[in-house]
Amino acid sequence: MDDSQVLKKRGYTQGISLGEGSYAKVKSSYSEHLKRNVAVKIINKQKAPKDFLVNFLPRELDIMACLNHRNIVKTYEIFEASNGKVYIVMELGVQGNLLEFIEFRGALPPEFCKKLFRQICHAITFIHDKDIVHRDIKCENLLLDKDFNLKVADFGFSRRLTYSDAGAMELSKTFCGSEGYAAPEVLQGVPYDPKLYDVWSMGIVLYVMVCGSMPFDDSNVKKMIKVQKAHRLTYPRSVVISPLCKELIYRILHPDPKKRMKVVECLEHSWLQEECDATESSKVCQNDNCEKRNIIKAEPEVEPDLAQQYVAN
The missing domain is CATH 1.10.510.10 (Transferase(Phosphotransferase) domain 1)
Known part of the structure; x- marks a missing residue:
């Protein structure tokens, strides 16, 4: 199942690419539930280094899930699909970085x-x-x-x-x-x-x-x-x-x-x-x-x- 299908099942319509690295990419998507555009960071665990999977990724997910501040990007949802990828749904910076x-x-x-x-x-x-x-x-x-x-x-x-x-x-x-x-x-x-x-x-x-x-x-x-x-x-x-x-x-x-x-x-x-x-x-x-x-x-x-x-x- 590709990314667009995974996201569609969760209520997101995949949009354009916002960036891509060796084992992670960010896509814009539209959330039917939130009625707004969001950013989705997609991490391919099969391509990611072991050190990242063991040390950095768990810390990132733990910390992002507990932060709620007007000047910090909101995290709406984090889930892992059967395709071995982690999806992090976040607030979209519509004016860029x-x-x-x-x-x-x-x-x-x-x-x-x-x-x-x-x-x-x-x-x-x-x-x-x-x-x-x-x-x-x-x-x-x-x-x-x-x-x-x-x-x-x-x-x-x-x-x-x-x-x-x-x-x-x-x-x-x-x-x-x-x-x-x-x-x-x-x-x-x-x-x-x-x-x-x-x-x-x-x-x-x-x-x-x-x-x-x-x-x-x-x-x-x-x-x-x-x-x-x-x-x-x-x-x-x-x-x-x-x-x-x-x-x-x-x-x-x-x-x-x-x-x-x-x-x-x-x-x-x-x-x-x-x-x-x-x-x-x-x-x-x-x-x-x-x-x-x-x-x-x-x-x-x-x-x-x-x-x-x-x-x-």
Whole structure:
């Protein structure tokens, strides 16, 4: 039985392809029950690596099923069919992902950036309070709904935190996510605080929103780590960025995790406390005829066993 037949039996009419990998793909579908379009992630267990099936997939399904927040993509249904595939029915980001949005429009207006970054902060605060970490925050995993509200998606690298008998949080050791969004301690292969890794990735996203480009060149990862650890940030001359916004980014992208801001501190920062002009933040959504800009690129995820090559000598 093919995917369209499986989905039809569950009340879904399969639509177009939204993306495809080596063992998973995402299709748009129409739900007769919900009376709306949804996204269906289809995982072929026969093609998936054993490590993914044993460790990552069970965690992803467990975590997605328990999250209910306005800035996190909703999971409507999870089921496994007799064809050996797992189907995850989710909320559809009808305006696409943040990467596509910025590629078409370039750097976003400050007020719109504030709105979106607040929403990221609220979503990540919510999961951190539940002792869950994402570990793959990047523009491709941030979707926009019909009203251009942000939704955090893709919990494939997420996990629940564990604690020692003494109550200390156990550090992560697995390399997760994408090089361009990875904190220096993660790239170096040392045990890391996954909450502070999430914060670093959020800082990269904020930089991309306000600048329309990545803060670090990841074509040479060892060189990038040196730049990250030097705590040097440069900004495009073509974009006007407030000193408060620069200060926030600088404090988030601190190479020392102990000195890096926490999510709650980000929300309390003066730049986000400034009043948001709803009129200004909505202007970016009104121009649908922008020429596509190839300013930033999609970041490929790196398999955990490749982290070894980035360890500093």
